[in-house]
Each structure stands twice: as structure tokens, then as C-alpha cells.
Amino acid sequence: MIEARGLSKVFHDKKRGQIRAVDNVSFTCKPGQIYGLLGANGAGKTTTLRMLATILEPTDGTAVVCGHDVIDDPEKVRANVGFLSTATALYPRLTSQEMVEYFGRLNGLDEGTLKKRVNEIFTRLEMDSFRDRRCDKLSTGMKQKTSIARTLVHDPQVMIFDEPTLGLDIMTARTIIDFIRECRGRGKTVIFSTHIMSEVEKLCDVIGIIQSGKLLAEGSLAELRDRYHDQDLEEIFVKIVAPLYVSEENN
Amino acid sequence: MNLHNVAVVYRKELREALRDRRTLISSLLVPLVLFPLLTAGLGAAISALIGKAKEEIPTVMILGGEDSPAILAELHGSNKIRIVPTQPNWKDQIINKDIRAAIEIPPGFQNDVDHQKTAALLIHNYEGDMKSAIATDNIQKSLEKYRDRIVHDNLSAKNIPDSALKPFEIKENNVAPPEKVGGAAFGGVIGYMVILLCLTGSMYPAMDLTAGEKERGTMETILSSPIARVDLVFGKFFLVLTAALVTAALSVTSMGASFAVLEHIHAFDKAGSDAAQLQLQIHFTTVLSVFIMVLPVAVLFAAALMTVAVFAKSYKEAQSYVTPLMFIVIIPAVCAMLPIDLTAKLSLVPILNASLLCKELVTGTYHWNFIAIIFLSTCVYAGIALFLAVKMFQREDVLFRS
Numbered sequence: 327m328i329e330a331r332g333l334s335k336v337f338h339d340k341k342r343g344q345i346r347a348v349d350n351v352s353f354t355c356k357p358g359q360i361y362g363l364l365g366a367n368g369a370g371k372t373t374t375l376r377m378l379a380t381i382l383e384p385t386d387g388t389a390v391v392c393g394h395d396v397i398d399d400p401e402k403v404r405a406n407v408g409f410l411s412t413a414t415a416l417y418p419r420l421t422s423q424e425m426v427e428y429f430g431r432l433n434g435l436d437e438g439t440l441k442k443r444v445n446e447i448f449t450r451l452e453m454d455s456f457r458d459r460r461c462d463k464l465s466t467g468m469k470q471k472t473s474i475a476r477t478l479v480h481d482p483q484v485m486i487f488d489e490p491t492l493g494l495d496i497m498t499a500r501t502i503i504d505f506i507r508e509c510r511g512r513g514k515t516v517i518f519s520t521h522i523m524s525e526v527e528k529l530c531d532v533i534g535i536i537q538s539g540k541l542l543a544e545g546s547l548a549e550l551r552d553r554y555h556d557q558d559l560e561e562i563f564v565k566i567v568a569p570l571y572v573s574e575e576n577n
Numbered sequence: 578m579n580l581h582n583v584a585v586v587y588r589k590e591l592r593e594a595l596r597d598r599r600t601l602i603s604s605l606l607v608p609l610v611l612f613p614l615l616t617a618g619l620g621a622a623i624s625a626l627i628g629k630a631k632e633e634i635p636t637v638m639i640l641g642g643e644d645s646p647a648i649l650a651e652l653h654g655s656n657k658i659r660i661v662p663t664q665p666n667w668k669d670q671i672i673n674k675d676i677r678a679a680i681e682i683p684p685g686f687q688n689d690v691d692h693q694k695t696a697a698l699l700i701h702n703y704e705g706d707m708k709s710a711i712a713t714d715n716i717q718k719s720l721e722k723y724r725d726r727i728v729h730d731n732l733s734a735k736n737i738p739d740s741a742l743k744p745f746e747i748k749e750n751n752v753a754p755p756e757k758v759g760g761a762a763f764g765g766v767i768g769y770m771v772i773l774l775c776l777t778g779s780m781y782p783a784m785d786l787t788a789g790e791k792e793r794g795t796m797e798t799i800l801s802s803p804i805a806r807v808d809l810v811f812g813k814f815f816l817v818l819t820a821a822l823v824t825a826a827l828s829v830t831s832m833g834a835s836f837a838v839l840e841h842i843h844a845f846d847k848a849g850s851d852a853a854q855l856q857l858q859i860h861f862t863t864v865l866s867v868f869i870m871v872l873p874v875a876v877l878f879a880a881a882l883m884t885v886a887v888f889a890k891s892y893k894e895a896q897s898y899v900t901p902l903m904f905i906v907i908i909p910a911v912c913a914m915l916p917i918d919l920t921a922k923l924s925l926v927p928i929l930n931a932s933l934l935c936k937e938l939v940t941g942t943y944h945w946n947f948i949a950i951i952f953l954s955t956c957v958y959a960g961i962a963l964f965l966a967v968k969m970f971q972r973e974d975v976l977f978r979s
Contacts, residue, residue: 338974381800382973401803409801415794419593431585432802460596476798
């Protein structure tokens, strides 16, 4: 379970002054549900997810993840979270297996449990053929599978995906989409950010539309269609976002 | 602090470092291969070149002296120089290194000598040119015997013994044990080398583990794990410290071994052999005490480098921040090689204090009050640097600088 309560984040920039990247965002994401955070570039998606993963600390507000407060108990929050984004790269000089084991150890798994868990994940994700290959020698698909294995090794209850398919080819992106769906099937709480409408339509139980750091609309796909009298999600998105939209160049 | 997590991070960083060609080159290959090669190769080359220059009989021109046949005969009879016919462009020939020197004999030289008036000879040479200096030296040696003979003859004619000109002699006697002599000669250099190598050994890993991690995009990955940032910093810090100490230890050992080998194969000139002898007479306990004193300095370097490098967005940017640190370290380390004595005030100056202390330790001098002040003050500086490194890793504007 994720509960964001008035999350806000202000950055200080020497040239631009104060930038309110996330402004009083509140939402709830329940187990067995996929919450999609939909927004343009610079809308505040990544900052929101980084605050949920305790990589960044909120300026105002808070969030509770699996019963732990992100401000008071960040390490326990991270122990219950699997965080995956295109920015979470792999250590190039470690093998695929070493990478996964490293994160298993950091999550406090004992050697016996770790070995069992790694074997189980590598078999499930069909990674045995490259488990001893260094990460800098892996293909993009293999890297994504290793990243997935890394997020799964401690069997977290909450999965956070920050634009996980950005820049990936269709086949690799499909692996990620299937994995997100599987997480929901296993009863995990899933939140992911994207600006790709088709992914949202395919996956999300609840959609939150964010722009200029503000959560402007929230609901299931059906509810949003009904509320904005349009079947096309892209049209709905534009209707909601347009009044506040500032291009990335001008932001 | 969770020691298990610190150990997990350290083991992972060590594994990566051992697989990284650049780390292996800077920490292992340079001290183990490059230093001995440079020491032996450069030493042998210098020795060979100087030997060759000394073996060569320099060509010399005589200017004047037509009325002084005795000195001309003396010069022509010397086997240390080769006299060539006089030419009007003798000055150009010296500058062009066709001849090495010219000796000018003034008119009436012989007459002045015979009448016991002080006459002056002028040697024209090329200042700064080694072969011209050797020629000058050879001319002086050739004429010293001639001059001594004249003095002896003049004194004998008046029944005065030669000792009248030298009523007493001044001799030197070294009372310092060989360990202290070796230390005095090399103490400053050893301290300088150990401190500098601690810095250079920790530079690459400090940048790789901070700015390099940001550049590769793995910083966000590790920050998403449950590890506390303080544990992460300490795990990385211990690896940087290990690299610093390993580099310094290997470098000093390989340099000592190179000198020892050079001494045994007699491929060094006299000065070189003395150097090797002095180096070898420095005890293992002294080297160990130097390393114990350098330990907080290495901690200071590792933490300071990490603090600076983590601010950079890329490895390249980190290099531009870290390079000025080299000068901050080199200047006090070089100062320790000057004739400066350790005082209570200097004991508080970071790096300079450790450099001066290393010099004392190598000479076998143990001023326990200074040792305590230096060790404690350096520990305090190292602690501050480490605290700053942890603080930097907790700053979002540093870790996610864009």
C-alpha cells in the first residue's frame, strides 16, 4: 500500500530560484493495483516516485509505504520497495548474478536464502545463460532482465517503475510490461510513471494525471472517459494538461 | 553504522576495482613495474652517459703562451686533454661544441712565474655544459701538479718545508649511526614519496566510486537499496583507503628493492651505490612507524578526495576538481625536504607535520610529544574530512546535480 499525503518538493536553482517540482500531491495505491502516473516531461513524475522510494526527501507532506513513513523510516521503506527506472543502471564490472546477489545482501538476505532466491528468479526470467556474464557485455534485453531480477531479489511488496520502457525496443519493452502485469498478479502494489498512452490503457487500474507538479485528475480509465466525455486518452490528457502546460524548453 | 552493510559494499567495490584495468595500472602496475624500470633504467642511462662523458678526452685550444714554453709543454704532455691547433674562431667552436674549452695564457706568464709574481690563466668554457665542465676540471688537474711543483721548488730554494703552507688540516668524522645518516639523506624524500603516493593511489578510486558512479547511472540504483548512506560512504571510503595504502606500500617496497638490485649489479655510479646502501640501512620498524603515522593522512586524503569528487557530475569533471588538490599536498610535502625542524606549531599544519615527522622517524628520532600532537591532529582533520564526505552523500543537490 502507498499513501501519498500532500507530497511537495522544492528545488533551489541559482538561476531560476525556487522550483516547485511536486506540489501537494496526494493519492493512494492499493495492493494488487497498478497506479499509472501520466505526465509530460518535467511534469514531476520522477520526483514524486523518487520521494516514494526515499531517494529524495519531501519538502512538505509525506507518504506511507507498507506502513512505514518515508521521512521517519526511509530504510524500512526501501526494504519493501523495488525501484526500477532507465536511470537505475547496472554495475558494468559485476556479472549479472553478482549484481543481483549484491542487492540481496544489502537487503539483509542470508546466504542460503539468497542462493535459493537468485536461482528461482534466474530460472523464472530465463537468465541462466548469461548469469556469469559481466553487465557491460549484456544486450539491452539482458540488462533489463538483470534490473528486474535486482528489484525482485528481496521480494518487495511495492514496485515503483519510473518510465521503465523509455528508449527500449518493442520486444524489451514488452518484457517490462509483462513483468509489471505479473507483479499485480502476485498482489504487489505497483506504481509506474509514463507518458506513453498505450501503456496506461493496457496496464493501469488507476490513472493520475500530473502537470507542473500538481495532480490534476485521478480515476480509472472508464471514469476519466466518462468525466471528460472522450474515449481517447490522449485527448483527455491534453484537455487536462493544456491550461498548465509549459514546454520543457521554457520550463 | 551497520558493519555488515559496510563490508558488503567494500567487498563489491574491491571486486570491481580488481577487474578495472585503470585501477590495476595505477595501484599495482605503476609501483611494481614502472618505478623499478624508471629507477633502474634511468639510473643506468645516467650512469652510462656520465661515464662516457668522463672517458672522452676533451679537445682544448691554447691561446697565447708563445713566450711560456714550460706551461705549453705541461699542457701538451697531459693525457687528460687533447690540444688542437689554435684558430681565430675558438669562441664559436666552444659554443658549437666543436672544442670543449680554451686556455688563455697571458703574455709574460713564464716571466711572472719565474719572478714569483702571481700570474693568471683564463679558462674559457661553456657554463652548464657537462663536457665543457669536465674539460675545465681536467685542465685544472693537469696544471695543479705543475703549480705544486713550482711551489715546492721555490720553497726548497729557501729551505722552507711544504708544510709551512699548510700548518694544519681539517678533517670530518661522522658520529651518527648509519641509520641516521641514511635517514638524513632520504628521510625527506621517503616522507614525500609515501604521502604523495597515498594521494595518487587514492585519486582514481575516489573519483571512480563517486563521480564515476554518477556518470554510469548506478548512484540511483544503490540509493534505492535499503543501505544507509553512512554505510555506503564507509564501504567506499575503506576501498579508497586500501588503494592509497597499497599503492604507497608497493611503491616504497619496489623502490627499495630497485636500489638494492642496482647496488648488487654495480650498475650505478658511486653516488648511486651510496644511496642504495643508505636506503637499505633503514629498518623495517622505521618503515612500519612511517606507515602508522601516514595512516591518518591517507584517511584524510581518501575522505577529502571523495568529498570533492562526489560533487562532480562526471569522471572528467572530478579530475578538474581533484588536480588542484595535488598542489595543496605537494607544496607542504616538498617543504619537508627543506632544512625545517619540527616544532609544536608546525605539528598542527596538516601534511607538512606528517612529512616532517616521517623525516624524523626515518632518522630514528622519536619526539613522542610531537608524534602524539601530529597523530591526534591528523586524526581530527581526517575525521572532519570523513564527516564532510558523509554529509556530501546526504545532500540531494550534490547526488542529483544536473
